[in-house]
Amino acid sequence: MQDVVVIGAGLIGCGIAYELAKRGASVTVYDRAEPARAASWAGAGMLAPYSEEVVDPALLALCAASLRAYPAFVEELRERTGVDAQLRHEGTLHVAFDDAAARGLAAQCEAFGRNGAVATVLDRDATLAREPMLGGNVRGAVYVANEAHVDNRRLGRALVAACTDAGVRFERTGGVVLEADARRVRGIRTEHGFLAAATVVNAAGAWAGGLPGVPAAARIAVRPVAGEMLALAVPKGFTRGLVWSNHVYLVPRDDGRLLIGATSVEREFDVRVTAQGVASLLAVALRIAPVLGTFALVETWAGLRPASHDGRPYLGRTHIDGYLVAAGHYRNGILLTPVTAQAVAALIAGERPPVDLAAFNPQRAPEAA
Ligand SMILES: Cc1cc2nc3c(=O)[nH]c(=O)nc-3n(C[C@H](O)[C@H](O)[C@H](O)COP(=O)(O)OP(=O)(O)OC[C@H]3O[C@@H](n4cnc5c(N)ncnc54)[C@H](O)[C@@H]3O)c2cc1C
Known part of the structure; x- marks a missing residue:
């Protein structure tokens, strides 16, 4: 050839x-x-x-x-x-923390299902059983089973x-x-x-x-869309899978880091990590699980998504x-x-x-x- x-x-x-x-x-x-x-x-x-x-x-x-x-x-x-790229099929949990989000779970579940997701609504107890680290004010979640993550x-x-x-x-x-x-x-x-x-x-x-x-x-x-992320060092087995809330996600790694991402900023080829970016990610993450505030912030970084x-x-x-x-x-x-x-x-x-x-x-x- x-x-x-x-x-x-x-x-x-x-x-x-x-x-x-x-x-x-x-x-x-x-x-x-x-x-x-x-x-x-x-x-x-x-x-x-x-x-x-x-x-x-x-x-x-x-x-x-x-x-x-x-x-x-x-x-x-x-x-x-x-x-080993550590492919993990643990699914994604979309968590609701207020009345409006909780009321929207059934519709969100249906929308995921229409696209091919294997999705179910979980009540508060079932949500906490899946992810015990979640904050006590969690109201429920949609669990999407057929998603995964890789390092x-x-x-x-x-x-x-x-x-x-x-x-x-x-x-x-x-x-x-x-x-x-x-x-x-x-x-x-x-x-x-x-x-x-x-x-x-x-x-x-x-x-x-x-x-x-x-x-x-x-x-x-193709234009660059910057994304900032950070990582905390968490105890082993702290989370089971992907957790999403308000456009912020938590992604576990086998090495004990918990990734928190990501911002989405159109500012040319700029890969600075800004204080505002970190603050906005942590604000949502600490609402998802206040205990995250006690862990060490071990890394911050940014990259450029190639958007067509x-x-x-x-x-x-x-x-x-x-x-x-x-x-x-x-x-x-x-x-x-x-x-x-x-x-x-x-x-x-x-x-x-x-x-x-x-x-x-x-x-x-x-x-x-
Ligand atoms: C914060 C963030 C989170 C993301 N999360 C996810 C996710 O969870 N799941 C997912 O699927 N995707 C995710 N993405 C998107 C994903 O990372 C990108 O779509 C993907 O990595 C693009 O791969 P690529 O090889 O096209 O580009 P890149 O990995 O950027 O590689 C392009 C390469 O081209 C080289 N290059 C450019 N111009 C030249 C030149 N003129 N001469 C020589 N070399 C050149 C660069 O140096 C670079 O090494 C995320 C992106 C970001 C920034």
């Missing part, structure tokens, strides 16, 4: 590179920074399309396909590299190791420019010179829309022969990694992708002139 260049070593770029290398392609991944350290590292690792209120049917179907693909994906990486930092390490094992080369270099004429791609230019390639995949996350050298006909609209113009990722070929895009996964890029990797690699290899990518055609972008 052909030589492929992937620009961007996030979960999306590494996932595609790995699937291509397994198919016998010679793959080089270019990144200006350390692999799997941008949004793919900063994310919460929730595999939770229903809780994220994805309602677009095409996107929901893609998310559901990726959720189904996750166990085999993580197991394959674990067998190959020894790194995305471990997943990044596993994927990079699997790529290396499968023969993928990683090049760390800034200033990557696409080289293409009006019809087809010729390769890339970096600070080390020109490199010819018949196939180039733009997997540059929040920066994908600004990749230099892309002809107008193949441009996509219509909420769907751009996946597949462009008007420029040999130039493909896999970007714009917004809030669900960790969830969408297996299906994106398998589908885009299949497309490049001339196989039938496991899912229909028509709705994600990059040529729909308003920027494509």
Whole structure:
């Protein structure tokens, strides 16, 4: 199979590179920074399309396909590299703390169910039985059983190791420019010179829309949406699964951290963690469980979600022969990694992708002139 260049070593770029290398392609991944350290590292690792209120049917179907693909994906990486990404199928608890939220639980449950979630309403006692750490003023919850979470930092390490094992080369270099004429791609230019390639995949996350050298006909609209998060050190077994309330979520990690996320701020490529961001997350978290206020704050960080113009990722070929895009996964890029990797690699290899990518055609972008 052909030589492929992937620009961007996030979960999306590494996932595609790995699937291509397994198919016998010679793959080089270019990144200006350390692999799997941008949004793919900063994310919460929730595999939770229903809780994220994805309602677009095409996107929901893609998310559901990726959720189904996750166990085999993580197991394959674990067998190959020894790194376990700690996939946990513990479901999500949406907790109500006031009368209005409690009255809305049945409707919320029904809405989740319409989208494919396996959801049930829990009364106060059943909610506390599931999560004893919740504050005493909890009124009830909706439990979504068919959602999961994964340690995305471990997943990044596993994927990079699997790529290396499968023969993928990683090049760390800034200033990557696409080289293409009006019809087809010729390769890339970096600070080390020109490199010819018949196939180039733009997997540059929040920066994908600004990749230099892309002809107008193949441009996509991706903008950064910052998310700030923090982590507390909690006793082992403190929470059982994902907990949501008022757009704030708690995500347990096997290493004893409890992640609390996330803000959503449109302020260009700014990854500062602000006092306001931390304060707003902690205000909700301490309402969910006042005891959280007694634990150590061990980490704060921020990352950039890559948002497309219509909420769907751009996946597949462009008007420029040999130039493909896999970007714009917004809030669900960790969830969408297996299906994106398998589908885009299949497309490049001339196989039938496991899912229909028509709705994600990059040529729909308003920027494509
Ligand atoms: C706070 C937060 C919480 C999130 N929570 C979740 C969640 O719970 N579940 C979920 O599914 N998703 C979540 N997401 C979204 C998810 O993290 C992203 O959708 C996903 O990681 C995007 O992956 P990516 O590989 O496209 O981008 P990234 O991981 O950002 O990787 C892009 C890479 O491209 C490189 N790059 C960019 N431009 C160039 C260039 N010109 N030359 C060379 N290299 C370049 C960058 O250095 C970077 O390494 C969250 C995101 C954030 C910020």
